Every structure is written in structure tokens, then in C-alpha cells.
Amino acid sequence: MGINRILNHPVLGPVENKKRITFTFDGQTFEGFEGDTIASALLANGIRTLRVHEETGAPRAIYCNIGHCFECRVTVNEADIVRACMTPIQESMAIESGKVQPAPFNTPPEEWPRTYTEYEERNNNQKDGGTNA
Amino acid sequence: MLDVVIIGAGPAGLSAAIACRESDLDVLVIDEFPKPGGRLLGQLHQEPTGEWWNGIKETEILLNRANTLNTKIECGVSCHHIEKTETGYLVHTSQELYKTKKLLIATGAAETAAPIPGWTLPGVMSIGAAQVMTNVHRVKVGNKGIVAGVNVLSAAIARELQIAGIDLHSMALPVKNTVTKDHAHPEKVMEGLVRIAHLAPSPFLRFGSKFAQSSKVRDLATKFYPKGGFKMWGMPIHVRKAITQINGTDKVESVTMCDVTPEGDVIPGTEEIINVDFVCIAGGLYPLSELASVIGCPFRYLEELGGHVPVHNEQMETPVEGLYVAGNITGIESAKVARAQGAVAGYAIANEPERLKQAMQAVKKIREAASIQFHPQIKAGRAKIHRAYQEYV
Amino acid sequence: MKETIICRCEEVSLEDIVNTANTHNCSAREIKLRTRAGMGYCGGRTCRPAVNAVLEDLTGEKAGHNVPLKVQPPVRPVTLSVLGGNRNGH
Numbered sequence: 001m002g003i004n005r006i007l008n009h010p011v012l013g014p015v016e017n018k019k020r021i022t023f024t025f026d027g028q029t030f031e032g033f034e035g036d037t038i039a040s041a042l043l044a045n046g047i048r049t050l051r052v053h054e055e056t057g058a059p060r061a062i063y064c065n066i067g068h069c070f071e072c073r074v075t076v077n078e079a080d081i082v083r084a085c086m087t088p089i090q091e092s093m094a095i096e097s098g099k100v101q102p103a104p105f106n107t108p109p110e111e112w113p114r115t116y117t118e119y120e121e122r123n124n125n126q127k128d129g130g131t132n133a
Numbered sequence: 134m135l136d137v138v139i140i141g142a143g144p145a146g147l148s149a150a151i152a153c154r155e156s157d158l159d160v161l162v163i164d165e166f167p168k169p170g171g172r173l174l175g176q177l178h179q180e181p182t183g184e185w186w187n188g189i190k191e192t193e194i195l196l197n198r199a200n201t202l203n204t205k206i207e208c209g210v211s212c213h214h215i216e217k218t219e220t221g222y223l224v225h226t227s228q229e230l231y232k233t234k235k236l237l238i239a240t241g242a243a244e245t246a247a248p249i250p251g252w253t254l255p256g257v258m259s260i261g262a263a264q265v266m267t268n269v270h271r272v273k274v275g276n277k278g279i280v281a282g283v284n285v286l287s288a289a290i291a292r293e294l295q296i297a298g299i300d301l302h303s304m305a306l307p308v309k310n311t312v313t314k315d316h317a318h319p320e321k322v323m324e325g326l327v328r329i330a331h332l333a334p335s336p337f338l339r340f341g342s343k344f345a346q347s348s349k350v351r352d353l354a355t356k357f358y359p360k361g362g363f364k365m366w367g368m369p370i371h372v373r374k375a376i377t378q379i380n381g382t383d384k385v386e387s388v389t390m391c392d393v394t395p396e397g398d399v400i401p402g403t404e405e406i407i408n409v410d411f412v413c414i415a416g417g418l419y420p421l422s423e424l425a426s427v428i429g430c431p432f433r434y435l436e437e438l439g440g441h442v443p444v445h446n447e448q449m450e451t452p453v454e455g456l457y458v459a460g461n462i463t464g465i466e467s468a469k470v471a472r473a474q475g476a477v478a479g480y481a482i483a484n485e486p487e488r489l490k491q492a493m494q495a496v497k498k499i500r501e502a503a504s505i506q507f508h509p510q511i512k513a514g515r516a517k518i519h520r521a522y523q524e525y526v
Numbered sequence: 527m528k529e530t531i532i533c534r535c536e537e538v539s540l541e542d543i544v545n546t547a548n549t550h551n552c553s554a555r556e557i558k559l560r561t562r563a564g565m566g567y568c569g570g571r572t573c574r575p576a577v578n579a580v581l582e583d584l585t586g587e588k589a590g591h592n593v594p595l596k597v598q599p600p601v602r603p604v605t606l607s608v609l610g611g612n613r614n615g616h
Contacts, residue, residue, distance in 0.1 A: 061255030065262030
């Protein structure tokens with residue numbers, strides 16, 4: 001359920017009888033409440049950072065929390081890229097944070113890889129996935 | 134083919150759906166958030182009468198009524214495109230392609246950013262994000278925070294965070310730049326502050342509200358604004374201090390705050406580091422009208438209404454046949470006004486002239502009685518947009 | 527002093543936009559195309575008013591009644607399966 005819950009509220013009342021849901025984020029197991037979004041369940045567990053900027057690697061978390069800014073996008077079950085703030089958690093959901101992606105066009109054209117093998121080789125040389133393949 | 138698709142299950146969309154269902158129209162409401170209610174869900178404030186306005190309860194009332202009338206509401210569905218056809222509209226969504234005769238866009242508002250150096254760090258969020266996290270998800274956004282931006286919305290939400298037991302250092306202005314301009318200008322911010330003064334217990338602010346008409350008095354008050362800020366509900370509100378930078382490597386660790394001149398320029402040598410783990414950015418709201426724009430609806434830029442607004446009349450009809458708008462997309466006002474506007478749109482769509490007339494009266498009454506006004510010239514703005522409609526008929 | 531990012535998606539700073547405007551002496555639309563401000567994943571929903579304010583300041587092009595920097599569908603990122611109609615049997 002997490003360390004950052006507001007279980008009692010002077011006007012809205014207590015949070016009680018919530019079904020617990022188990023999910024993973026980057027391989028680590030967490031618990032949230034039914035009705036939580038990915039973003040709220042993670043923040044309840046003290047996790048803010050949901051992805052890094054694909055090119056610069058700068059960390060990002062929720063910004064608008066209502067689906068407008070797309071800063072909180074994560075990968076669910078190795079398939080869908082979703083907004084963490086708009087997606088309810090489900091039992092056994094496997095969530096992955098957004099990582100740095102290769103940005104081959106950030107270098108001058110003469111340095112661009114000419115074959116896929118070349119592209120992969122350069123990529124493998126950079127542990128984090130490579131910002132400049 | 135559906136009679137009407139309503140985009141947005143907030144106060145406007147839900148009350149419109151209810152009005153349409155009363156006439157047994159085939160209605161579908163879609164919303165991309167997992168729960169219906171829109172931004173009404175997060176709202177929680179005490180009325181001048183002492184009564185609480187609880188958005189979750191208000192949403193339940195609307196939903197119960199909608200459910201009694203067997204209203205179809207689909208959540209978690211995003212609309213990305215709308216096409217106008219001979220007979221109506223094609224609504225492209227993440228789930229299905231819906232065909233409908235009439236369309237109501239009730240997508241509400243989006244928050245205007247107030248960019249400050251460091252505002253992409255985890256822990257920086259819009260003030261609305263903090264509201265939803267606190268009141269809807271019941272999760273603490275952090276241990277100690279600060280609000281950058283002093284306006285009607287941020288004061289109301291700061292109070293909500295306090296009620297939930299979240300520690301706020303203070304509210305201050307965002308640093309002045311090309312974008313933050315008016316939000317970073319103490320004299321202009323004071324103008325806005327006096328409009329919410331009646332909500333605050335501070336004698337100074339009540340004093341301010343008395344002289345709201347006199348810019349001279351307001352400017353004097355800005356000039357001699359105390360260094361420690363004036364307290365609203367025990368929390369300092371600074372209009373002569375600005376947050377110039379948000380610090381941290383992987384997340385928010387602190388902010389840098391500086392004194393500013395009455396025009397908002399930073400006074401060198403006044404830097405102060407304040408340790409916080411979250412920052413709320415409050416740059417106000419603007420009507421979220423992208424879908425109306427995609428259809429080709431004409432617009433007017435009206436500052437009184439918060440930005441670009443689709444042209445519409447008092448019945449919430451746009452010049453595009455079968456296209457209606459309601460709620461904050463028509464101008465930034467309270468959820469109560471949005472809800473009343475939804476009923477107007479609903480009765481207009483259902484072609485119920487008697488109920489429509491009553492609903493239009495209700496909007497005017499609610500606007501008159503509003504305890505929080507987002508813009509003082511709202512009525513003038515409404516008159517302008519309704520006049521603009523006449524150019525298209 | 528950190529730079530002021532205007533467009534979060536593409537990490538375009540105020541400085542980038544000002545430099546582009548000064549170097550190329552161009553229209554609001556051209557600045558947007560050159561810097562990619564407002565052209566990222568969110569479709570400009572977060573930074574649209576900010577980009578408009580900067581461009582208005584730099585080019586003197588006042589916000590007219592038409593929505594500046596035209597809104598184009600799709601207004602949300604869409605997967606190819608949805609566009610291709612593979613979801614829900616279309």
C-alpha cells in the first residue's frame with residue numbers, strides 16, 4: 001500500500017477496505033490499492049522517477065497527472081506505452097520505466113552508421129543504450 | 134448511429150448527458166481518465182456559508198442520476214480525431230470509431246505552464262496534479278513543498294493540501310521571464326489576490342478587498358508588502374518573492390528564492406535556499422479546445438475567458454452544425470457553472486425549449502453567486518463570444 | 527544558472543528559441559519547425575501557451591482569433607494498430 005498514503009482525511013474520511021494489488025516496476029515488486037493508477041501506486045511507495053528523457057537521459061516524473069503532458073509514459077507488459085497517470089494498476093502488471101534511446105541523427109551525417117551491423121556495434125559499446133549511436 | 138457523443142465526463146459532460154437521457158436520446162459519454170467526474174473529483178473547499186464543496190460527493194450525485202437514466206459512460210477512452218460528415222460526426226478513439234448525429238465537446242481546461250529553471254525535475258508538478266494525487270488517489274505528493282504561482286486556483290489547492298496534512302513552506306511567484314510575465318508581476322498578482330481576499334481570514338487581505346477598485350491603494354500595498362508575507366490559513370503568501378530556480382540532480386532538493394521589485398525584477402544578493410522535496414507550478418488554466426479546432430470550428434481569443442474559445446451562443450451551440458460545447462472549454466469558470474452549462478447544452482441538443490430556458494437562467498444565477506471568480510470580466514467575455522456567434526448565422 | 531526549458535518533450539530552452547529567432551530572423555511557424563518547440567510527444571498541450579508567448583515576444587506576431595500553431599490530428603499519440611483498425615476488430 002505504501003508509505004505515502006493519506007489514510008485519514010478530516011473531510012473526505014478514512015481510506016479503508018481497499019483490495020491490494022501486486023505489480024512490478026523495473027523488476028521490483030510493489031503493492032497498491034485497487035483504483036490506483038500506475039503513477040499513484042508508485043508515488044505511494046516513494047517512487048517518483050518514471051522515465052528518463054530519451055535523448056538526454058534527464059529524469060522525469062508525473063507533471064500534469066491528468067493525461068495532458070505525457071511525461072509519465074511507461075511500458076506495460078513489454079508491449080504498450082501508456083501514461084502512468086491514466087492507467088489503473090492490475091494484478092501482476094509488469095511496468096518498465098522509459099530508457100534512453102539511440103539518437104543517431106545527433107551526430108554529423110558523415111558519422112552516421114551505414115549498415116545495421118555498424119549501428120548495433122556502436123550501440124553495444126555504450127552501456128546505457130547509447131545517446132549517440 | 135448515436136444521437137450524441139459527449140467528450141468529457143466532467144461536471145459539464147455528465148449534466149449534459151443527464152439532460153439528453155431525460156429525452157431518451159441515444160447518448161454515449163467518453164473520458165480518458167479511468168473514473169468519471171473530471172476535475173470536479175479533486176475539488177474540496179469550504180463555501181463562505183461554512184458548507185464543504187466536496188467534488189467526490191458532487192460527482193456521485195451526478196453519476197447516480199446518470200445511472201438511473203441508463204447513461205452509457207466509457208472511461209479510459211481517448212479521442213484523437215473527429216471528422217465532420219454529411220450526417221454528423223465520426224469520432225476516432227483509442228477503442229472504437231463512433232458515428233453520431235450530434236457532438237458535445239466538454240474537454241475542460243489544461244494548465245498553463247510557468248517555466249522555471251529546473252522544472253523538469255521529478256518532484257515538480259502542476260498544482261492540479263497535486264490536487265488529484267491528494268484528494269482522488271489519497272497519496273502524499275511529498276513531505277514539504279512550495280507553490281510557484283499565486284492565483285485563485287493555487288490558493289484553493291494549497292488549502293486542500295494543508296487540509297490533507299501536507300506541509301507547505303509558502304506560496305511565491307515564479308521568476309519573471311517571457312512566459313511567466315503577469316504571473317511574476319507583483320502588482321498584477323495583487324490584483325488577482327484581492328479577488329480571493331474574502332476567502333481569507335487575514336485583516337490585511339480584507340482591507341485589500343475593500344480597496345480592490347483603487348489601483349493606487351493596491352500599488353501601495355504591493356510596495357509595502359511585508360517581507361515575511363501575509364498569512365492565509367497560517368501559510369505565508371509572498372508576492373514580493375520569486376522562485377528563481379529549482380535545485381537537485383535526480384529530484385527536487387531545494388528551491389532558490391529571491392526578493393523582487395514591485396515589477397517582479399529580481400533584487401540581487403537576496404538569494405535564499407529553501408529545502409523542499411516537491412514544487413507545485415501554478416500558471417492558471419486555459420480552455421482545452423484542440424478537438425474543436427480539428428473540426429474547424431471558428432475561435433475567438435478572449436483573455437476574459439482564458440484564451441482561445443470556440444465561438445458559441447447562449448445555447449452552447451457552435452456555428453458548426455450539430456457541434457456543441459460546454460464547461461471550461463467555453464471559458465474558465467467554476468465547476469458549478471460548468472455543470473449548469475452542461476444542462477443547457479443537453480436541453481439544446483434534445484430540443485427542449487422550456488427546460489433550456491430555465492437552464493440558461495440557472496447559469497446566470499450561479500455565475501452571479503460565484504464565491505470564486507477566475508476572471509473579473511467574465512460576463513463581458515461571455516457577451517463578446519455570444520456576439521461573435523451572430524457573425525456566423 | 528540552469529537554463530529555462532520551455533518545451534519539456536523536446537527539451538527546447540528559451541535560449542534555443544531566442545537564438546534561433548535572432549539567427550534566422552524568422553516567423554513563429556519557422557521557429558517552431560527549426561527548434562521543434564511544441565512538436566513533441568504531448569502535441570504541445572503543456573507548452574503551447576508558453577511557446578506562443580515567446581514567439582509573440584520575439585516576432586511581434588500577436589495572437590489572433592485563429593488558434594496559432596495549428597492543431598493537427600491526431601491530438602493524442604496513436605499506435606499503428608489503432609490507426610490501421612486492428613483494435614477491436616475494425
